[in-house]
Amino acid sequence: MGFSNIALTIAGSDSGGGAGIQADLKTFAFHCVHGTSAITCITAQNTLGVNQVKKINSDLIKAQIEAIVTDINIKAVKTGMLFDEEIIIAVSQQIKQWKLSQLVVDPVMVSRTGVKLIDEGAIASLKTNLIPQALIVTPNRYEAQILSNLSIFSLEDMKKAAQIIYNLGAKFVLIKGGGMKDNLQGVDVWFDGKNCEVLTTETIKTKHTHGTGCTLSAAITANLALGKDPFIAVKQAKDYVTNALKYSLEIGKGTGPVGHFFPLLKP
Numbered sequence: 640m641g642f643s644n645i646a647l648t649i650a651g652s653d654s655g656g657g658a659g660i661q662a663d664l665k666t667f668a669f670h671c672v673h674g675t676s677a678i679t680c681i682t683a684q685n686t687l688g689v690n691q692v693k694k695i696n697s698d699l700i701k702a703q704i705e706a707i708v709t710d711i712n713i714k715a716v717k718t719g720m721l722f723d724e725e726i727i728i729a730v731s732q733q734i735k736q737w738k739l740s741q742l743v744v745d746p747v748m749v750s751r752t753g754v755k756l757i758d759e760g761a762i763a764s765l766k767t768n769l770i771p772q773a774l775i776v777t778p779n780r781y782e783a784q785i786l787s788n789l790s791i792f793s794l795e796d797m798k799k800a801a802q803i804i805y806n807l808g809a810k811f812v813l814i815k816g817g818g819m820k821d822n823l824q825g826v827d828v829w830f831d832g833k834n835c836e837v838l839t840t841e842t843i844k845t846k847h848t849h850g851t852g853c854t855l856s857a858a859i860t861a862n863l864a865l866g867k868d869p870f871i872a873v874k875q876a877k878d879y880v881t882n883a884l885k886y887s888l889e890i891g892k893g894t895g896p897v898g899h900f901f902p903l904l905k906p
């Protein structure tokens with residue numbers, strides 16, 4: 640039987656299984672979306688942090704994307720950890736060459752434990768080569784500060800940054816309010832070029848939050864692959880992350896991952 644709900648993630652591997660490619664493929668599967676992947680970097684990582692990062696040769700990254708798109712019809716794509724300028728340029732060029740649409744760019748910059756997941760020199764390239772091709776760009780507050788050159792302390796600051804990031808060329812901007820322990824946890828700002836919409840959920844009190852950002856952008860991508868409109872895709876993805884946080888997994892000695900099993904565990 641023909642099956643067309645197919646998504647692609649271009650991201651790094653998290654050996655601990657909480658973020659990156661592993662989070663993306665689980666999220667796709669729990670949306671009934673077939674996941675394909677092009678791995679950009681390998682991280683030696685667990686719930687305590689990132690111990691090592693090794694990038695994949697850009698020719699091999701290109702070859703992974705080419706192998707997928709010349710055979711399989713991809714409905715939506717996300718990018719995660721891209722690490723350096725060479726990879727960003729290679730991936731941006733592939734997205735253009737293969738006319739990959741419905742692109743969600745998660746501009747991953749640092750891990751939750753503060754390890755750099757991108758070269759500082761690569762940020763300019765992210766702004767000029769990749770973000771202009773995005774349907775939706777999903778920075779967290781820290782990434783939004785870097786992309787907009789604004790300090791973000793409040794909801795008003797998030798709204799101002801969203802407008803600046805929109806001007807980089809993405810069709811829609813979603814600034815996420817997780818990460819820091821304050822009253823903006825779970826509060827995200829959506830900007831469509833005209834209006835700002837504040838998306839709010841209850842704050843989930845859990846220590847185990849590893850992979851929230853990857854899971855959110857993957858759920859948005861899955862919803863786009865299912866044919867949903869961008870705003871609906873984002874709202875439903877946010878519900879998915881809220882549930883994944885409610886059912887996060889107490890695994891390892893540090894910050895455990897969000898859980899994807901809630902559709903199976905719920906009474």
Ligand SMILES: Nc1ncnc2c1ncn2[C@@H]1O[C@H](COP(=O)(O)OP(=O)(O)OP(=O)(O)O)[C@@H](O)[C@H]1O
Pocket residue numbers: 658749750751778779780815816817818824825826827840841842843844845848849850851852853855877880881884
């Ligand atoms: N404690 C929380 N309660 C409810 N929602 C949360 C909480 N923490 C994060 N979120 C939501 O999770 C989503 C991801 O946001 P977050 O800012 O954590 O991403 P991130 O920093 O990119 O994640 P990562 O740590 O994976 O890099 C957003 O929709 C945010 O509002």
Ligand SMILES: Cc1ncc(CO)c(N)n1
Pocket residue numbers: 650651652653658659660682684719720747749750751756850852853
């Ligand atoms: C591979 C990878 N991608 C993204 C993140 C951000 O959470 C991470 N920690 N590891």
